[in-house]
Amino acid sequence: DSGVTQTPKHLITATGQRVTLRCSPRSGDLSVYWYQQSLDQGLQFLIQYYNGEERAKGNILERFSAQQFPDLHSELNLSSLELGDSALYFCASSAAGGPYNEQFFGPGTRLTVL
Amino acid sequence: AQSVTQLGSHVSVSEGALVLLRCNYSSSVPPYLFWYVQYPNQGLQLLLKYTTGATLVKGINGFEAEFKKSETSFHLTKPSAHMSDAAEYFCAVRSGSNTGKLIFGQGTTLQVKP
Numbered sequence: 001d002s003g004v005t006q007t008p009k010h011l012i013t014a015t016g017q018r019v020t021l022r023c024s025p026r027s028g029d030l031s032v033y034w035y036q037q038s039l040d041q042g043l044q045f046l047i048q049y050y051n052g053e054e055r056a057k058g059n060i061l062e063r064f065s066a067q068q069f070p071d072l073h074s075e076l077n078l079s080s081l082e083l084g085d086s087a088l089y090f091c092a093s094s095a096a097g098g099p100y101n102e103q104f105f106g107p108g109t110r111l112t113v114l
Numbered sequence: 115a116q117s118v119t120q121l122g123s124h125v126s127v128s129e130g131a132l133v134l135l136r137c138n139y140s141s142s143v144p145p146y147l148f149w150y151v152q153y154p155n156q157g158l159q160l161l162l163k164y165t166t167g168a169t170l171v172k173g174i175n176g177f178e179a180e181f182k183k184s185e186t187s188f189h190l191t192k193p194s195a196h197m198s199d200a201a202e203y204f205c206a207v208r209s210g211s212n213t214g215k216l217i218f219g220q221g222t223t224l225q226v227k228p
Contacts, residue, residue: 002157031214043158043204052215056213084140090157099208100165103216105157 004106005028006091012112018079021109031055033073033094033103034066036086040044049074050097081113085113116141118166118206129225132178133192135222136178140186146190148216149179153201162201164188175199176179200226 003026017039025032032055034046045058049068060066063081067107078085088108121136139145146165150158162173167183179190188205202221209215 001228004157033214033216035218040203042220045209045215045217048213048215056209056215058215091156094214097214098212099210099214101214102160103214105150105159107155107157 002104002106004091004093004104006089008109009107010110010112012114013081014114016027017081017082018077018114019081019111021078021089021091021111022089023074023076023093023106025074025091026072026104029093029095029104030071030072030093031097031101032068033092034074034076035061035090035092035105036087037108041087043090046076048097055097056109078111083113086111086113094112116143116145116209116217118205118207118217118219120205122222124223124225126225126227127195129197130194133190133195133199133224134165135190135205135224137179137188138186138192138208138221139205139226141190141207143157143208143211145181145188147181148180148206148208149173149174149177150206151192151201152204152221157187158204161190165213174199195224195226197226197228198209200224 005024048056092103148163163225205219
């Protein structure tokens, strides 16, 4: 158990819908990362937050947005869903926001878009 | 820009045999390199990392990796494979100096035969 929790574990929805994925980082960690894992794209970085502020951005679609709240939990919002958005979405957390810090990964949320 | 190439999407070894998983990287900043393992239906777990200093790094579960700058490689090895090592392995490189963003390779699935 990494200490990072993600809810829900599974999510099945239809095209065009909007979903919210939630992540609670390890106690004391200030930075949260979101990654997408799919068969065709592999494991791709989406976005990083550090203490409530956006720190780095990857190839995140405009239909996707994220935020980190004052209690440090984070949410990833996916809207106008397409079949190709079906993937495993991981959240990771680290103590600080730099490259030295180990990232601890949650178990993931598996999103299926029908 | 940073990138990672893992040679071989599938590697099969016999129990007790040497494990060698290959990783080559490209980085425009001094590389920080990581190996993660993903067991079925779980998140990623850090095996080991190289930031600075000793080029031979030891990790958990008997794995080690050697950073070779001249070859831009960071291959993962284990002298004797165990059935429990069967998993997917990801090599990653840091993206920049001020972020923990990671660029992952496509992954290598390790099969261990009895």
